[in-house]
Amino acid sequence: MRGRNDPGFIDYLMRIGNEIEPADEIEISHPMLIPYTILERSIEHLITYMYPYLNLFHHSPFKMMQRIILCPKNKFVDDMNKKLINRIPREKVVYISDDQAKHLIDQGDYVDYLNSLEPKGLLQHRLILKKIVQSFF
Structure with a gap:
């Protein structure tokens, strides 16, 4: 997103990607660093840092939408969500897709497998929502 308004930043990233800029000299400011200890503890620290008052964001969801945690893979996005x-702190509502095989005889063979797939751009088989909570991806 920053690249839209900062062509110099895009050039800098391209120099890193093309190995023109030494990547070992990239400096990340101290407040942006989350120390790695144990995976779960580090993720919890990251969530607490990015969303310190998560229980208050439901009053103003637009403040929550100004923050983001980037994940390299869709699986990580789903886990983080x-x-x-x-x-x-809201009651959750679970929605399950209603799938049927074309031929009833195939219902048992394919539905469980199809429900386990999560293709990009399609909703998940099991969708969990809470009031005022919107998708984070």
Whole structure:
């Protein structure tokens, strides 16, 4: 997003990607660093840092939308979303997709497998929502 308004930043990233800029000299400011200890503890520290008052964001969801945790893979996005949604003090509602195989005889063979797939751009088979909680991706 920063690149839209900062072509110099895009050039800098391209120099790093093309190994022109030495990547070992990239400096990240201290407040942005989350120390790694144990994976779960580090993730909890990251969530607490990014969303310090998560239980208050439901009063003003736009403040929450000004913060983001970038994840390299969709699986990590899903895991992070689950952790964040579980922390919001609201009653959850679970929606399950209603799938049927074309031929009833195939119902038992394919539905469980199809429900386990999560193709990009499609909703998950099991969707958990809480009032005022919107998708984080």
